Amino acid sequence: MTSDPVRLGVVGLGRAFALTAPAFAAHPGVRLVAAAAPRAESRRAFETAFSGRTFESVEALCADSDVEAVYVTTPHGMHRDHAIAAARAGKHVLLEKPIAVELDDAEAIVAACESAGVRLIVGPSHSFDAPVEQAAKLIRSGELGRVRMVQALNCTDFLYRPRRPEELRTELGGGVIFSQGVHQVDIVRLLCGGLATSVFARTGAWDPERPTEGAYAALIDFAGGVFASLTYSGYGRFDSDGWQGGVDELGRDKDPGLYGAARRALGAADDETALKAARSFTSMAETPAASHHEHFGPIIAFCEKGDIHLTPDGIEIFGDERRETRPAPFRTARAEVADALVAAVRGGASPLQTGRWGLASLEVCHAMLESAESGRPAALRRQIGVPS
Ligand SMILES: NC(=O)c1ccc[n+]([C@@H]2O[C@H](COP(=O)([O-])OP(=O)(O)OC[C@H]3O[C@@H](n4cnc5c(N)ncnc54)[C@H](O)[C@@H]3O)[C@@H](O)[C@H]2O)c1
Structure with missing residues (x-):
């Protein structure tokens, strides 16, 4: 190689x-x-x-x-x-x-x-994060019986990171559903077998200055009776990284002094597009060094014989009488x-x-918007399963 x-x-x-x-x-x-x-x-x-x-x-x-x-x-x-x-x-x-x-x-x-x-x-x-793959493999092994339910939560400052104008317009793919929801949907589909059947969702666009979705909650049904609950807020207040050992989404130990930094930087900027461009690739020295796996907030898979918590370092298994930690080896x-x-x-x-997997996750994102608009569950027809 x-x-x-x-x-x-x-x-x-x-x-x-x-x-x-x-x-x-x-x-x-x-x-x-x-x-x-x-x-x-x-x-x-x-x-x-x-x-x-x-x-x-x-x-x-x-x-x-x-x-x-x-x-x-x-x-x-x-x-x-x-x-x-x-x-x-x-x-x-x-x-x-x-x-x-x-x-x-x-x-x-x-x-x-x-x-x-x-x-x-x-x-x-x-969904490429090693602890996600580790949890998916454990579920597929049958060691904990079948997965019954998944809970995924993530609270970030996504909406206050500098954005290009179209990133704040839902019809152009802006907002948290397309950029963040798709991560959460990918992970949950992987853990639940891939074949989502319907979605019931509510979305929130609560900041008139940034009038696109900044939050959502969704209940997804999967083939086999499995269901998942997804919650996301990008409004930069409650920080769910605190429930992930204080490790940020990029796998770095988070400095608590940076609370509110995204809003402060945005408030001080004259030109948001220029602020966004300043976060582009400039050199390898600028890129963050992680010491943990990346993660997408606290995720728990509830199985017949135990629960799995995905952490930035691996998985924790909660059995009937025993709790066990299984690390996932970290490289970069x-x-x-x-x-x-x-x-x-x-x-x-x-x-x-694959492309077909990505298409299926995108369909779920559209279904979340559709369900929030109609007030009814939205059906899905482009889903594919996780290969055995
Ligand atoms: N996986 C992740 O962690 C992650 C993080 C951020 C963004 N993204 C995704 O990456 C994509 C880009 O987002 P971003 O935040 O990096 O945006 P960005 O604006 O920082 O980067 C986009 C880049 O594309 C360049 N560009 C524009 N037109 C071009 C053209 N015709 N040919 C070549 N380059 C061109 C721009 O100059 C800019 O540098 C989005 O789809 C986003 O969802 C993924």
Whole structure:
């Protein structure tokens, strides 16, 4: 593997790339060889960090015959064009979540990758976090009997991190449902077997200055009678990381002095778009060093013979008379995503998070909005199960 690393190109060198770059840089099976980005300073930062080639356009990147796979990390609304351009050029695709905003766009991406015969992985998503996979494996093993119910909660400052204007407009994929709900849905679908049958949801858009969904609660039914309850608030007050050992979503020990920092920074900024751009990839030194796994808030899977709590370091099992901790070995944050890319490109093995999986999770997000609007449960018809 180390003698033949996957030659990866990147489209978009913003926040998402800044968060994922350390995993690729540290992984012996991946080499970052090229990138496309409109901003000259981003291109220079990539060249300096990785000695890679850079281009101003996606088309030029896709014409680079040395690039085997493309990581699409542009805004949601560009995913369709950029993923399809890569697939048509014969590149495997790692596509940021959500797969797209509109279901039609997601279907077009899946179809383009299938007809080009290239792999499509949707991620990074928190369903790649090692403790999630560890809990899913334990459930599949049957050691605790069947899973009956899952509870997922996450409270963050998502809505007050700097945003591009479209990130505050639901119809363009803004708000917490598309950017955050899709993580929670991915995790819960993995733990509950994947085949969601209906969703009943309420959403909250409580800040008139940022008039998109900042919160939701959803009850999801799954095949086999399993059900899951999902709650999310991005309003930056109650902080559920305190229930995860004080570890933040990116796997870092959280400084309690930073409480309220997102709101303060936003309040002090003249230009929110510029503040957002300042969080783009600038160098490897800027990227956060994690010492725990990433996580998406406290999640508990209730099984017939015990409950599983997912932590930033592994899982805790609560049996009838005994409580047990099982650690998940940590390498770097997002190492599992790099593993999945290498396995898909070199080994031909698909991870769970394929295009069809991402499409199914996106369908649940739309169903949450639909149910909140109609006041009734919304049915689902694009769901796929977790392969045994
Ligand atoms: N998995 C995660 O942890 C995570 C975190 C943040 C964002 N995301 C996802 O990543 C995507 C991007 O979000 P972001 O927060 O990084 O946004 P961002 O604005 O920080 O980055 C997007 C980048 O795309 C670039 N870009 C725009 N048009 C382009 C084009 N035609 N060709 C090449 N580059 C172009 C911009 O210059 C910018 O640097 C979204 O889909 C979001 O959901 C994922």
